[in-house]
Amino acid sequence: MNNLLKNTTFLAIVATWLWSTAFVGVKIGLEYQTPLQFAGVRFFISGVSIFLILGQFKKFIREVKANLKLVVWVSLIQVSAQYALFYSGLNLVPGALGAMLVGSSPLFIAVVAHFSFQNDKMTLPKTFSILIGVIGIAIITLGRTKVEMRGEMELLGIGLLLINNLVAGYANVLVAKSPKEISPFVLSSSTLMIGGLVLGLISIPVEGINLGPFPPKYYVALAWLSFLSAAAISIWYILLRRPGVKVSVLNVWKFLIPVSGAILSWMILEDEEPDLISILGMLVIASSLILLNYTNRKSIKKPNLK
Numbered sequence: 001m002n003n004l005l006k007n008t009t010f011l012a013i014v015a016t017w018l019w020s021t022a023f024v025g026v027k028i029g030l031e032y033q034t035p036l037q038f039a040g041v042r043f044f045i046s047g048v049s050i051f052l053i054l055g056q057f058k059k060f061i062r063e064v065k066a067n068l069k070l071v072v073w074v075s076l077i078q079v080s081a082q083y084a085l086f087y088s089g090l091n092l093v094p095g096a097l098g099a100m101l102v103g104s105s106p107l108f109i110a111v112v113a114h115f116s117f118q119n120d121k122m123t124l125p126k127t128f129s130i131l132i133g134v135i136g137i138a139i140i141t142l143g144r145t146k147v148e149m150r151g152e153m154e155l156l157g158i159g160l161l162l163i164n165n166l167v168a169g170y171a172n173v174l175v176a177k178s179p180k181e182i183s184p185f186v187l188s189s190s191t192l193m194i195g196g197l198v199l200g201l202i203s204i205p206v207e208g209i210n211l212g213p214f215p216p217k218y219y220v221a222l223a224w225l226s227f228l229s230a231a232a233i234s235i236w237y238i239l240l241r242r243p244g245v246k247v248s249v250l251n252v253w254k255f256l257i258p259v260s261g262a263i264l265s266w267m268i269l270e271d272e273e274p275d276l277i278s279i280l281g282m283l284v285i286a287s288s289l290i291l292l293n294y295t296n297r298k299s300i301k302k303p304n305l306k
Contacts, residue, residue: 008245009293011235012253018232020260021224024268028221032214034207035087040200042222043079046229047192054185064190067182070174071190078171079195084202085164092157101161103137103258105168106130110248112169116177120246125295130248133255133288139281140258172247176240184237192233252292255285 004010029038054060064071090098107130113120178187239245259282266274 008239008242008250009253011239012250013256015232015235015239016253016256017260018228018235019254020257021228021264023261024264025221025225025228028217029225032212032218033210034203036084036199036203037207037210038222039083039087040196040198040203042225043083043192043196043229044200045196045222045226046233047189047194047196049226049230050185050189050234051193054189060186060189063182063186067179067187070178070182071187072194074171074174074178074187075191075194076198077167077174078191080198080202082164082167082171083195083199085160085167089157089160089164093154093161097154098157098161099141099258100138101158101165103141103255104134105165106248106251106254107134108162108165109169109172109251112166112173113247116173117247120248122248123295126248126292129288129292129295130252132291133252133285136281136284136286136288137255137258139284140262140278141281142277169247169251172240172251175237176245176247178241180241184241185234188230188234188237192229249292252289255288259285 026038029042033041051057051060086102089101093101110120110122110126110130114122175184175187236250239250240247262278262282
């Protein structure tokens with residue numbers, strides 16, 4: 001078990017699986033609460049949960065104070081700005097188009113990493129494997145829903161989602177470059193709390209206040225979403241700061257999110273069942289991950305042969 005917890009691939013798959021389960025919970029939550037407010041509550045609870053589990057409150061406060069500028073900046077970028085762009089963009093485009101644009105984020109993150117790290121450049125094999133993954137996302141998305149353009153505002157929505165992808169890349173770089181003096185758990189907890197609080201405050205003039213009462217399934221969804229955010233983001237922060245882990249390669253595992261989401265929907269929802277196009281898309285994504293990991297391992301071994 002200890003070996004698994006040290007394995008980057010295993011932890012990346014766990015994090016992406018957790019994120020893939022969010023769609024059902026978000027759908028339930030948004031039946032009763034507005035998007036920004038629901039996200040603010042969810043992320044704030046996630047941050048508080050990590051804070052309470054850590055228990056070392058003095059050490060927590062000391063690390064946050066010593067890295068306050070980083071904590072605030074990552075909070076605003078990773079949680080507040082990214083979620084605001086994500087929600088605003090999805091509101092303006094058809095669901096299928098939005099899913100494809102969000103699913104292509106590993107490509108944009110790889111571009112940001114290319115300009116941020118000397119050892120994370122966009123080589124031809126890496127670019128090719130990421131593009132294969134994007135094609136796999138498109139196959140799954142188009143197989144499940146048709147893309148239908150609805151008006152000029154969709155151009156704005158597309159722009160917001162593309163910016164969201166670039167912001168995601170920048171946030172990953174910030175965390176990867178963060179000093180070792182701040183624990184990844186402290187960083188994830190503090191940024192989730194601050195980011196959630198900012199979203200909650202923004203939601204008041206934009207969406208108003210809705211304090212319930214809510215049915216039990218709302219609280220079940222909120223509890224699960226809070227847990228998965230705390231777990232997945234903490235895992236991701238740990239992996240981003242691991243020696244030898246490249247931001248671009250790590251984020252390609254996010255191609256698994258729609259794959260896992262589709263499988264979960266087949267298992268849970270009565271009106272969903274496997275189809276040939278979705279399975280083809282999954283096989284394309286699998287080939288992308290295999291190719292990328294092969295080329296990455298080959299590039300790691302090269303210096304040892306000299």
